[in-house]
Structure formats: structure tokens, C-alpha cells
Amino acid sequence: MSKKKVKKDDGIDPNAWLATYGDMVTLLLTFFVMLYSMSSIDAMKFKSISSALQTVMKGQGGKSIMEYNMNNGDLPIAGKLVPNSSKESNREQIDMINNMKDLIAENNLDGIIDVKEDSRGFIFELKDKILFESGKSNLKSASLPALDTITDFIKELPNDIIIEGHTDNVPINNSKYKDNWELSAARAYTVNNYFTKIKGLDPTRFYPTFLGDNHPLVNNDTEENRAKNRRVNILIKRNDEIDEGDAE
Incomplete structure (x- = not known):
């Protein structure tokens, strides 16, 4: 009697790859859900990225996820979509400065207002002799x-505005102000109130601050230098700005 040969099982499961594939898909899904929960996503671009992801996962042809983003000049998904380089940001900063300077020139205010830029934003710098009498x-x-010219410029902007009062280091002690701190505070509030109460701009955008003689532009060693240090700065804050000190 002949014995049937029993084919031995080689122990290899042809479907074993599905577990690994499933784990990979789950991890990818978790990763993108995490990014989405932490992000501020452009709805149209996210829809495009989602479609691209589905296409890739189905093994179909078409644009890759990176192509959907990079064709629009954007970085991949995470967070708020931003330009692929700093060129656009630099161009906006240059435009802002040029617009400010053009405004000053058109209104013949070159000798009254200086336009500057620092890490916090863009500055209209007014000398105190233009705004105030000595000690007032x-x-x-x-x-x-x-001030009306500056009002017309800043009223169209969404940015917050800081009004900085600065003095020189010569002590003041009159019947109204006992020191330079009080004088710089009063001057900052006066300019702030002109914009908000007289011109009707949104007061929640404005932050008057007094700095006394603590942030001079130059040494207070001559009358000319002291005159440079007596000023009021109207700072247009960058939208992503974090306070990092006084304007230079």
C-alpha cells in the first residue's frame, strides 16, 4: 500500500505584508492628523493635498504631495502655509519703508519726520521740538x-501701533512733572490720544509707553545730541513681532 506524501508547510504567510502595510498607513494617518490639529490650514490647499494623498495611497498616477505644494511656491503642509523663501517678506518690508518715505517726501516732512526700521517694525520718528514746547x-x-499725514497712513493698516516717549538725560522738575519719566509718559499719551480720541482710530491697536532717557540714540554729551534723543516714535509693529527692545 503506497503512502501519500504530505506537502510540508514552509511556514510563510503570503499575506503577512498586509500587517506591515496597515501599520504604515495608520502611522501616516496619525501623523497627518497630528499636523492638522496643530495647524492653521488653507482649506483649498488642504483639499488638494488630501486628494493627492488619496491618489498616492491608491497607487494611481498624478501629482505627488510635494508637487501640489511646491507648484504654488509653498512649503509642505505643517502649520500656516508660508512662502518658500524670504523673498516675499523682504519685498513687503522694502515696500513698507519706501511707502513711508514717499509719504514723508510728498508732504514735505523730510526735516520733521525720520523713517526707520528695527527688529520690531517700522518707525515714524518725530523730534520733540516739532511736537512740544520745552518741558511741556x-x-x-x-x-x-x-500727525494727520501719519494718521492717513496707519489707519489703513491692521498692525498694532506703539507710541514711545523719549527724553534726554537733563533732569526736569517743574510744577507739573517731577522727572523725565513723567514727561515722556505725558507726551506718549498726548500723541496716543490724538490718534484715538481726535482722529477716531481704534484705541485697542495703540500702546503708549514711556521710556524717559533710558534709550538714547546717541550720547547725551552735547546739546545737538540731546536734541536727537528727545523724540516720539510711532512704531508700526510687525504682525509676527515680539518686543525685543527699543528702536534704533
Whole structure:
């Protein structure tokens, strides 16, 4: 009687790869869900990326996930989509400065207002002699055209505005102000109130601050230098700005 040969099982499961594949898909899904929960996503671009992901996972042809993003000049998914380089940001900064300078020139305010930029934003710098009498915080009538010109510029912007009062280091002690801190505070509030109460700009955008003589532009060793240090800065904050000190 002949014995049937029993084929031995080689122990290899042809479907074993499905477990690994499933784990990979689950990890990918978890990763993208995590990114989405931490992000501020452009709805249209996220839809495009989602379609691309589905296409790739189904093994179909078409654009890759990276192509969907990079064709629009954007970095891949995570967070708020931003330009692929700093060129656009630099161009916006240059445009802002040029617009400010053009505004000053068009209104013949070159000798009254300086335009500057620092790490926090863009600055209209006004010398105190244009705005105030010595030791006082009441606005001169001659300063109003300059402030009105700045008003027309900043009222169209969404940015917050910081009003900085600065003095020189010469001590002051009169019947109204006992020191430079009080004088710089009064001047900052006066300019702030002109924008918000007289011109009607949104007061929640404005932050008056007084700095006394703590942030001079130059050494207070001559009258000319002290005059440079007596100023009011109208700082247009960058949208992503974090306070990092005084304007230079």
C-alpha cells in the first residue's frame, strides 16, 4: 500500500505584508492628523493635498504631495502655509519703508519726520521740538499736519501701533512733572490720544509707553545730541513681532 506524501508547510504567510502595510498607513494617518490639529490650514490647499494623498495611497498616477505644494511656491503642509523663501517678506518690508518715505517726501516732512526700521517694525520718528514746547506735553498746532499725514497712513493698516516717549538725560522738575519719566509718559499719551480720541482710530491697536532717557540714540554729551534723543516714535509693529527692545 503506497503512502501519500504530505506537502510540508514552509511556514510563510503570503499575506503577512498586509500587517506591515496597515501599520504604515495608520502611522501616516496619525501623523497627518497630528499636523492638522496643530495647524492653521488653507482649506483649498488642504483639499488638494488630501486628494493627492488619496491618489498616492491608491497607487494611481498624478501629482505627488510635494508637487501640489511646491507648484504654488509653498512649503509642505505643517502649520500656516508660508512662502518658500524670504523673498516675499523682504519685498513687503522694502515696500513698507519706501511707502513711508514717499509719504514723508510728498508732504514735505523730510526735516520733521525720520523713517526707520528695527527688529520690531517700522518707525515714524518725530523730534520733540516739532511736537512740544520745552518741558511741556501739549501738542503744537504746527505739529498737527505731520500727525494727520501719519494718521492717513496707519489707519489703513491692521498692525498694532506703539507710541514711545523719549527724553534726554537733563533732569526736569517743574510744577507739573517731577522727572523725565513723567514727561515722556505725558507726551506718549498726548500723541496716543490724538490718534484715538481726535482722529477716531481704534484705541485697542495703540500702546503708549514711556521710556524717559533710558534709550538714547546717541550720547547725551552735547546739546545737538540731546536734541536727537528727545523724540516720539510711532512704531508700526510687525504682525509676527515680539518686543525685543527699543528702536534704533
